[in-house]
Amino acid sequence: MDLSPASAGAYGGKAADAYRKALSSAASAAAYAMLARSMARELLPDELRAAVRWGASVFRDRLGWGAKERRTLVVRSQTGGGGREENLFFDAARTYLSSRLDLRTMHRLGLTLCTTRDEGGLRSWTKRLFIEPGDSTVDVFDGVQFMWTSVEMTKSNGGGGGKKKSKIGESSTGGDREFLLSLSFDAEHTNMAMERYVPFVMAAAEETRLRERSLQICLNEGRSWSRLKHHHPATFDTLAMDPTLKQSIIADLDLFANRRDHYRRIGKAWKRGYLLYGPPGTGKSSLVAAMANHLRYDIYDLDLNHVQSTMLQWLLVTMSDKSILVIEDIDCCCDAMSRAVDGKESKTPTQIGDKDGGVSSEILDIPPPRARNTEITLSGLLNFIDGLWSTSGEERIIVLTTNYKERLDPALLRPGRMDMHIYMGYCCWEAFKTLARNYFLVDDHPLFPEIQELLAAVQVTPAEVSEMLLRTGDHDIAFRGLMEFLKEKNQGQSMMQGMHEEK
Numbered sequence: 469m470d471l472s473p474a475s476a477g478a479y480g481g482k483a484a485d486a487y488r489k490a491l492s493s494a495a496s497a498a499a500y501a502m503l504a505r506s507m508a509r510e511l512l513p514d515e516l517r518a519a520v521r522w523g524a525s526v527f528r529d530r531l532g533w534g535a536k537e538r539r540t541l542v543v544r545s546q547t548g549g550g551g552r553e554e555n556l557f558f559d560a561a562r563t564y565l566s567s568r569l570d571l572r573t574m575h576r577l578g579l580t581l582c583t584t585r586d587e588g589g590l591r592s593w594t595k596r597l598f599i600e601p602g603d604s605t606v607d608v609f610d611g612v613q614f615m616w617t618s619v620e621m622t623k624s625n626g627g628g629g630g631k632k633k634s635k636i637g638e639s640s641t642g643g644d645r646e647f648l649l650s651l652s653f654d655a656e657h658t659n660m661a662m663e664r665y666v667p668f669v670m671a672a673a674e675e676t677r678l679r680e681r682s683l684q685i686c687l688n689e690g691r692s693w694s695r696l697k698h699h700h701p702a703t704f705d706t707l708a709m710d711p712t713l714k715q716s717i718i719a720d721l722d723l724f725a726n727r728r729d730h731y732r733r734i735g736k737a738w739k740r741g742y743l744l745y746g747p748p749g750t751g752k753s754s755l756v757a758a759m760a761n762h763l764r765y766d767i768y769d770l771d772l773n774h775v776q777s778t779m780l781q782w783l784l785v786t787m788s789d790k791s792i793l794v795i796e797d798i799d800c801c802c803d804a805m806s807r808a809v810d811g812k813e814s815k816t817p818t819q820i821g822d823k824d825g826g827v828s829s830e831i832l833d834i835p836p837p838r839a840r841n842t843e844i845t846l847s848g849l850l851n852f853i854d855g856l857w858s859t860s861g862e863e864r865i866i867v868l869t870t871n872y873k874e875r876l877d878p879a880l881l882r883p884g885r886m887d888m889h890i891y892m893g894y895c896c897w898e899a900f901k902t903l904a905r906n907y908f909l910v911d912d913h914p915l916f917p918e919i920q921e922l923l924a925a926v927q928v929t930p931a932e933v934s935e936m937l938l939r940t941g942d943h944d945i946a947f948r949g950l951m952e953f954l955k956e957k958n959q960g961q962s963m964m965q966g967m968h969e970e971k
């Protein structure tokens with residue numbers, strides 16, 4: 469090899485020339501590409517450009533061109549072959565993308581407004597964003613880019629009633645068009661796409677669907693459930709109760725709802741039981757509504773007084789997943805009460821009155837009101853709940869309510885049966901502040917110190933306080949009225965207390 473300076477100079481000159489030529493051809497190639505791209509942008513309709521882009525990506529993938537090998541999944545709106553069924557993944561992908569699309573980062577988006585009617589005939593609106601045919605968006609999942617492109621295809625009839633052919637990008641004035649989505653990603657992520665991304669999109673879409681749909685309250689009617697739209701506005705924000713207890717309930721619900729794998733791993737049915745107890749009007753039903761609104765679960769309000777045991781089984785197994793089964797006043801519903809009647813310490817509301825001279829229903833051998841449903845026994849109910857109900861569905865909550873926890877059969881109270889026992893008590897100061905905020909958007913008032921003092925002394929339910937606050941739209945008048953009411957109640961309760969002590 470000649471390494472002299474002269475020959476090195478000559479060699480360097482040739483190399484520089486070659487480099488310059490290469491640069492200028494690369495520059496002109498890039499310029500041509502840019503020109504072609506801008507001409508295409510000017511001349512070709514969006515739909516055709518997207519189809520070309522999509523076709524090119526499929527072609528490139530087939531030939532293995534490009535820096536990285538790519539894969540493309542084509543998601544049609546309907547299933548192929550002879551059948552013409554809706555493709556569930558197409559719907560899921562559109563729903564998922566709708567929640568991800570952002571007009572601040574995309575030049576244009578499609579917008580639709582759909583109206584749906586529930587079984588009660590009530591109408592609700594749903595807004596959907598979607599990628600217009602010809603546009604793409606990139607979704608990043610676990611650091612991997614997934615490119616979604618929307619494509620519109622026009623189908624032309626192949627004639628003779630045969631199979632339809634599809635012509636991508638053909639301009640169409642309506643009728644026989646099909647929209648599809650293409651999902652492309654680097655080939656090295658194929659497993660992740662199929663095993664994790666696709667299920668993730670399905671699950672996220674399902675979550676959106678559940679969030680957007682209206683909740684239902686189902687009431688048992690014979691062997692079936694009649695469904696109504698559930699509109700109860702109670703939420704944990706509006707619920708007046710001890711803030712620490714409230715937070716612990718929310719945390720418990722969230723933990724439960726996110727523990728599918730945990731329940732599978734430990735081999736336990738994915739269910740949770742709450743026993744709500746406390747005086748009437750302290751918010752037990754409101755808490756159930758707040759739970760349903762928080763988790764977006766339907767409520768199944770089971771009235772055991774209208775159920776026979778043969779029906780009970782059917783009713784329980786026909787409940788949907790992600791739902792709350794509520795049995796109110798469980799002490800009055802089945803033989804829990806009749807067993808309690810046998811025990812000396814347990815009294816029905818009538819019997820409490822009887823203590824002061826009335827005639828006991830025990831003596832007359834008359835069943836207390838609503839006490840006996842001869843068909844349903846507590847053990848039968850618990851067996852159904854622990855057995856069939858637990859295994860016939862997932863993500864279910866059971867809530868039992870009672871005003872008299874002390875009357876419940878120990879079988880209901882034993883550990884493991886109801887996971888959380890929640891006492892809904894009289895209106896405390898924190899609870900009152902929530903109600904004042906709910907009703908008047910007020911956080912402070914000159915009468916508050918006096919009201920706080922009275923609440924510490926008086927047993928008043930949140931329902932009673934709510935009732936006082938609801939009487940007027942003027943918060944000064946409402947707080948004054950409440951104060952007078954609390955003073956009167958305080959006097960009454962002190963008098964009763966005195967009489968009780970004298971006895």
Ligand SMILES: Nc1ncnc2c1ncn2[C@@H]1O[C@H](COP(=O)(O)OP(=O)(O)OP(=O)(O)O)[C@@H](O)[C@H]1O
Nearest residue numbers: 706707708747748749750751752753754930931934
């Ligand atoms: N803790 C609370 N927070 C907010 N509002 C409440 C609360 N408790 C009661 N209320 C008000 O009182 C009304 C009745 O309350 P709710 O039906 O929830 O009480 P409950 O304890 O279920 O009564 P019952 O034992 O008689 O069924 C509610 O509609 C609501 O307006």
